[in-house]
Amino acid sequence: MSHVPPPISESAALVARDGAALGDAEAPVLDVDRVTKTYPGEPPVKALREASLTIGPGELVGIVGPSGSGKTTLLQLMGTLDRPTSGRVRITGLDVATMADDDVAYLRATRIGFIFQQFFLAEHSTALDNVADGLLYAGIPVGQRRERALDALQLVGLADRPHARPTQLSGGQRQRVAIARALVGRPAIVLADEPTGNLDQATGQSILDLVGQLHQAGSTIVVITHDHAIAERMPRKIEILDGRIVADTRTASPDPS
Amino acid sequence: MTATGLPARRRLPASDLTRLATIGLRTRKLRAALSALGIAIGVAAIVAVLGLSASSQAGLLAEINQLGTNLLTATDGQSVTGGVVELPTAAPAMIGRIGGVQQVQSIGIVNGASAYRNPHIPTAETNGLTVQAASVGLLEALATGVAQGHYLNAATAREPVAVLGATTARLLGIDRIYPGERIWVGTQWFYVTGILNPAVLASDIDTSVLVGYPAAEKYLSFDGHPSTVYLRAQNERVDAVDNLLAGTANPEDPSGVNISQPSAALVAQADAKGAFDGLFLGLGAVALLVGAVGVANIMIISVLERRSEIGLRRALGATKGHIRTQFLSEAVLLGLLGGVLGVAVGAAATSIYAHTKHWATVIPTDAWAGGIAASLLIGALAGLIPAVRAARLSPTRALWSV
Ligand SMILES: Nc1ncnc2c1ncn2[C@@H]1O[C@H](COP(=O)(O)OP(=O)(O)OP(=O)(O)O)[C@@H](O)[C@H]1O
Ligand SMILES: [Mg+2]
Numbered sequence: 001m002s003h004v005p006p007p008i009s010e011s012a013a014l015v016a017r018d019g020a021a022l023g024d025a026e027a028p029v030l031d032v033d034r035v036t037k038t039y040p041g042e043p044p045v046k047a048l049r050e051a052s053l054t055i056g057p058g059e060l061v062g063i064v065g066p067s068g069s070g071k072t073t074l075l076q077l078m079g080t081l082d083r084p085t086s087g088r089v090r091i092t093g094l095d096v097a098t099m100a101d102d103d104v105a106y107l108r109a110t111r112i113g114f115i116f117q118q119f120f121l122a123e124h125s126t127a128l129d130n131v132a133d134g135l136l137y138a139g140i141p142v143g144q145r146r147e148r149a150l151d152a153l154q155l156v157g158l159a160d161r162p163h164a165r166p167t168q169l170s171g172g173q174r175q176r177v178a179i180a181r182a183l184v185g186r187p188a189i190v191l192a193d194e195p196t197g198n199l200d201q202a203t204g205q206s207i208l209d210l211v212g213q214l215h216q217a218g219s220t221i222v223v224i225t226h227d228h229a230i231a232e233r234m235p236r237k238i239e240i241l242d243g244r245i246v247a248d249t250r251t252a253s254p255d256p257s
Numbered sequence: 258m259t260a261t262g263l264p265a266r267r268r269l270p271a272s273d274l275t276r277l278a279t280i281g282l283r284t285r286k287l288r289a290a291l292s293a294l295g296i297a298i299g300v301a302a303i304v305a306v307l308g309l310s311a312s313s314q315a316g317l318l319a320e321i322n323q324l325g326t327n328l329l330t331a332t333d334g335q336s337v338t339g340g341v342v343e344l345p346t347a348a349p350a351m352i353g354r355i356g357g358v359q360q361v362q363s364i365g366i367v368n369g370a371s372a373y374r375n376p377h378i379p380t381a382e383t384n385g386l387t388v389q390a391a392s393v394g395l396l397e398a399l400a401t402g403v404a405q406g407h408y409l410n411a412a413t414a415r416e417p418v419a420v421l422g423a424t425t426a427r428l429l430g431i432d433r434i435y436p437g438e439r440i441w442v443g444t445q446w447f448y449v450t451g452i453l454n455p456a457v458l459a460s461d462i463d464t465s466v467l468v469g470y471p472a473a474e475k476y477l478s479f480d481g482h483p484s485t486v487y488l489r490a491q492n493e494r495v496d497a498v499d500n501l502l503a504g505t506a507n508p509e510d511p512s513g514v515n516i517s518q519p520s521a522a523l524v525a526q527a528d529a530k531g532a533f534d535g536l537f538l539g540l541g542a543v544a545l546l547v548g549a550v551g552v553a554n555i556m557i558i559s560v561l562e563r564r565s566e567i568g569l570r571r572a573l574g575a576t577k578g579h580i581r582t583q584f585l586s587e588a589v590l591l592g593l594l595g596g597v598l599g600v601a602v603g604a605a606a607t608s609i610y611a612h613t614k615h616w617a618t619v620i621p622t623d624a625w626a627g628g629i630a631a632s633l634l635i636g637a638l639a640g641l642i643p644a645v646r647a648a649r650l651s652p653t654r655a656l657w658s659v
Contacts, residue, residue, distance in 0.1 A: 072657060081572060081652045102576045106267070109574020116656065120569040124284045137574035139267050
């Protein structure tokens with residue numbers, strides 16, 4: 001896959017996604033700094049309490065915790081889909097709190113990839129078009145979008161089914177399409193919320209194998225799961241409980257499969 | 258560039274926007290068609306009403322042109338004291354000498370004579386018919402003809418022979434001419450030789466019984482004064498003739514002559530008929546309103562159904578503006594679809610009706626362009642609130658509360 005540089009390299013403050021430093025090369029891909037999230041209500045829900053973590057380029061991180069511990073909330077904040085009540089989130093050195101909504105959207109378009117439990121594919125579109133839509137808002141012309149989408153489909157092992165509709169694909173294949181869509185923009189970081197939650201054991205394992213391969217190839221990936229067994233096999237495991245990060249362990253031999 | 262070094266808000270290229278705006282249309286074809294239907298009906302009604310009135314007007318004008326716009330009439334008028342100023346007996350001959358006059362014909366009301374089916378009818382029941390002396394070339398000048406039988410000629414104009422105007426024949430109950438058919442005029446029988454077609458340019462002929470000038474003088478003690486002179490002028494001389502007409506017809510009292518151009522009155526009538534039917538226009542407007550509500554309704558449902566698509570697009574980097582534009586475009590497109598369909602149906606209806614009437618089909622530009630513009634506007638208005646709601650949807654809720 002050829003590395004096409006993102007069309008936003010004008011600023012010296014940005015770090016190119018292939019790792020080449022344009023400005024602050026030292027900045028981590030993701031920096032969550034004492035982030036709190038309180039949902040209003042009676043009583044208010046403190047979903048995150050001063051959570052901090054830093055993720056460097058090329059890491060594969062599993063975030064694990066029981067139901068209601070704040071995993072999804074953390075992912076939403078890391079993915080700039082929501083803003084924290086307090087604390088800072090920095091993506092490739094950019095402080096989200098200082099940015100306008102439209103700039104944050106562009107940040108997502110170019111630097112963050114999402115993988116969801118429910119895939120969220122457009123049923124009326126082909127696999128190729130679904131993947132190409134991952135570049136739609138990054139301002140890339142349609143021809144290039146298709147080309148890169150085909151590359152991404154190849155990466156997830158679906159190069160032979162570009163024109164299949166999601167309804168013609170198995171659950172595992174659908175999640176592969178969704179993963180291709182997350183990767184197609186070569187984001188600085190990929191965030192996955194329970195990516196195997198809708199899949200059976202074997203299919204889920206094959207998806208995790210794919211995640212491992214992508215990590216080997218250099219992608220930075222965060223996988224959220226409630227399953228300790230899954231997190232255990234990641235090179236780095238962060239445990240979360242009641243909105244607090246309670247453990248952050250790195251395995252000596254990173255072997256996800 | 259903004260403070261963070263990121264490019265300012267990006268617009269999607271038109272091709273991408275079109276693809277996004279048609280997602281709803283492509284995935285829910287029937288629903289899209291039904292929601293566009295209201296607008297289509299409204300636009301069709303408006304286009305058809307405007308098209309039909311324009312076409313009927315064009316048809317009338319064509320008919321008037323066919324009859325010729327170079328016919329002028331000089332009619333006896335009122336004097337200052339209120340009495341009738343009769344045209345001189347010599348008026349037709351004098352008028353014939355004006356340069357550019359091609360034909361001169363005349364009729365003269367025969368005072369005191371009435372026409373009846375037979376002598377037993379009470380004299381009061383005149384049916385409003387007038388007996389008129391008519392010159393033998395009258396029909397050509399009026400561009401009309403006989404429906405049945407024959408008009409007067411030099412020979413029959415001297416005999417007790419009558420020709421009936423179209424309405425006269427109906428009122429007298431004569432629909433066919435049998436040999437020996439006769440009516441009671443004044444104090445004796447007149448043989449009926451012909452029934453006329455309606456005379457569009459001189460409708461008072463329709464309610465007349467026409468007899469020859471010599472016969473009128475001989476049998477009905479007619480004084481020989483014409484009451485109306487019909488003349489055809491060369492087209493380019495019509496105005497000049499018009500100016501000379503009163504003085505020539507009655508040199509002693511030009512102000513006692515009424516001059517008119519029958520085609521001008523008909524054109525004015527045609528213009529009045531061209532005025533469209535307010536009721537149907539109103540119905541069209543109501544249908545448009547209903548269509549707008551339909552589109553708004555469909556768009557709101559669409560936004561609710563497509564929450565996860567909206568959330569996903571936000572996750573993929575769409576701004577609120579991108580989402581708003583997408584749904585607004587979809588509504589405008591629905592409106593446009595209805596508008597185009599409506600114009601097509603309205604134009605087809607106009608064309609079919611005009612065809613059966615032998616009119617040229619006329620769809621005024623205002624009608625179809627206005628119809629399309631109105632449907633675009635309605636689409637935009639109807640789509641505004643749903644589009645704003647779609648844009649405001651929080652991506653976390655859209656993606657995690659399904
Ligand atoms: N939009 C919201 N409004 C109010 N409370 C919320 C909202 N989202 C999450 N919460 C609450 O915040 C807490 C953390 O929720 P979160 O979804 O982050 O947990 P989770 O670890 O992802 O759980 P699960 O494994 O069940 O997905 C929970 O108590 C939840 O009820
Ligand atoms: Mg969750």
